[in-house]
Amino acid sequence: MPRRGALALLASTQLLLIADTAIVNVALPSVGADLGSGSTGLSWVANAYLITFGGLLLLGGRAADLLGHRRVLLGGLALLATASALGGLAPDAGTLVAARAVQGAGAALAAAAAFALLLLLFPDGPARHKALGAFAAMGGLGGVLGTVLGGVLTGLLGWRATFWLNVLLAAVLAVLALGVLDPRTGRAFRGGFDLAGALTATAGLGLVAFALVGGADAGHLSGRTLGAGGAGLALLLAFAAVERRATAPLVPPPVLARPALRLANILAALAQTTLFPMFFLVSLYLQSVLGYAPLGGGLGLLPLSLVVVAVAPQTGRIIFRIGLHRTMTLGFALLCAGTLWLGLALTADGTFATTVLAPSLLLGAALPLVMVTTNVAATADAAPEETGLASGLVNTAQQFGSVLGLAVLVAVATTRTEARDTARAAAETAGFRAALLTGAAFAALAALLSVRLHLPERSPKRHPSSTTTGQ
Template sequence: MPETAQVQPDPRRWKALAFIAIAQLMVVLDATIVNIALPSAQADLGISDANRQWVITGYALAFGGLLLFGGRIADLWGRKRAFTAGLIGFAAASALGGAAVNESMLLGARALQGAFGALLAPAALSLLAVMFTESKERAKAFGIYGAIAGGGGAVGLILGGFLTEYLDWRWTFFVNIPFAVVAAIGAFLVVREPVGTRNRSGLDIPGVVLASLGLASLVYAFNRAESDGWTAGVTLGLFAAAVVLLGAFVLVESRVRAPLLPLRVIANRNRGGVYMSLGLAVIAMFGLFLFLTYYLQAIKGYSPVQTGFAFLPMIVGMIIGSTQIGARLMTRVPPRLLMAPGFLLAAIGMLILTQMRIDSSYLTLVLPGQVLLGLGMGTAFMPAMSLATYGVQPRDAGVASAMVNTSQQIGGAIGTALLNTVATSAAATWVTAHAAEAGRLGKAAFVNQAAVAGYAAAIWWAVGILVLSAIIAITLIDTGHQGGAPVAATGEDGQDAPALPALAH
């Protein structure tokens, strides 16, 4: 095999990581920070109950539908440019949302946030993939990134609760502006992208249209399933449209000269295993965020700030699992032997939480469940994030990164809709089975008992989903530990990729 030229490490790469991490935190926490502020925003702007879901759904549709397009733009246009443009656009959209004077202005701002997030998120991850090529440094860098990707949603709950309770709901938007400004200035000053890693082959317009519409239909179908039911005509029609559009997308990608998503990226069994197992794990995790928030606030009477801080043990667990377990072992242990045990440990944490009752103690039930969940997810997320771009051709780093975000976004949409539907159905079943106890318990206690029974049933599903994630990881992922050849110099299936001779400002 011919020798491949290696790029000299950029001495400013660790500073660059700090600014990339700030940007990634902003995007991830924005997925949950608005949730806690939504009731206040709804009351202030007069948003109807029927339309309030669009504050969340509009962001999810734009983000999920445009991720692959954003990843390919980063490959074509340059990851540093895409990263900076995404930051500036996200900040502008956040300012628009914070200044919203009516429903339409807020919904438009959320859609713009999603669109610029779809440009920013894959650019951030692919910058790490091409800047950190030495195995031990890559492990540390992706450990930090994995901790943020896993724990950012919980951070959003804390920050959202604090801002809503002590300031105003508008600050859940305005808070993004300093994040974006600092990250953009840092990117301009210290981020250097290796030359020769862009994809100059042009843009696949049919692929863009089919992928964007297909993913948007899929995300929207799960949102409608939550509100209208799984068998509603609109829900079934959207699922059918998603299948047709995404099927046509795969057909187009197999035939065009410069595909939006080269099928070699997902055909690799290791990356395919990562996308599947990660997407499933996010289903379970986002469902838990939803139920624990309801449980702590509606059942236990926690304030928004108390609820946010109640998630801290999970964040700490994720950070420890990602930086102290995953990052330290990634260069010594095959990814499947970190991911599968990590998902199983998270499943044990979920298993503890299935025992929740109205009078359950936070210290003896919720706390240990969260710690195990965080440790397991952090341990699994870290090698998964790295493996998703490990060995990919440099020209495909952006779209491979976009697939990671796509699996998480779709997983989050499915998790919220699927598990909420399970919880609602289980609660209704409990009410029917225990109707005779309504008089003895009292109306409020009876309703709370039913809700908690529903949460527990849904968390049982989350346990099964995490076990399935572990099975997929141990079965499909067969690569050795992530040491050896640098990712940026190694192409698909061990073939040499174009050399990386220099760095560009």
């Protein structure tokens, strides 16, 4: 099977899933006007996707190991397409929220399986680094492309067109997967299914995600938020107890006992804690303070994405020259510097060229460095039968880093804005600045922690050199 064609397919799947987190956000005002939904209802059109996506990633990764990675990828794309069609036909906000929740479930299955297939096709080393660079490049493009396409489609064809685009793209990717991916690649591995672990992990992660994304509406200290968060944490503790007794655990305790894997997943989460809210805050600053249209707000992130596309393919060479450890620390240092620069540069009467452009280019160089190195570190010690599990773990870490970062940084921005008795533009700028400086602090913490990361020596038994792994 041509690995280059498979990589193009898997990277395109990543682009679709990342774009889907942004494409609907631009259309939300039009959705509200058409379906008569208020701001709270509209927020759940976005939140429902994030909750199920984050809550089901771990289960999706393990399901891929047990049921077959290619099969789960196709199932995820089919579910995503079906739910997108339901969203495109939704007669009311409730149906649309339900469709978005099912979309998130499909995305979780497809994301975990696609990443696991990449790990199987490209053994640990330079080939995997290049493949992960392609993933990072497509992910960087996906965030901006989703924002731009959301504005264009909504303006020309209406908000329902954003859902029908998902149907078309998911169907095309599924057809290509049938032709490009060898059925023997990513076959199922033997093992039982840990039902109790699956239920407690999925429910626990889903409730924690519900508490994080819903806190902005209900209040972070409200009974609903604290109750959901507390119940989610209790279920995750129950999950940990179940895994110690299960004969075929969803997440074998020895896997989580690997220090390098634990730290790599923490670093992957911290990277998204800074990066994901940054995209949101910059777009919001360009629109609400500088007066850009939604399309202009999305295009403002295009230079950053172009730098990501340029740097990502070179990340493997950088790792080869200076090592994974130094490349990761360099990436987090650039992320901290870029976020700090961006936060300090924002002014209420600025322009895109004077406030956003230069620091966004630095952030574009940082993004692939931190994404590729954390993914390499989090998956370096995974055996073939653990690729779905490793994929689910690092994807879950990244998704919850995104959700946590957005919740914390938006709360910081809102608190700072409400605390200032000044003109609206100046108050909002102060809020965005405070949020970005908080993000820079997370990146600085990650840079310090990355110094402590030491990967174990690779074992030939755990890292087969053959590219036919899993066949």
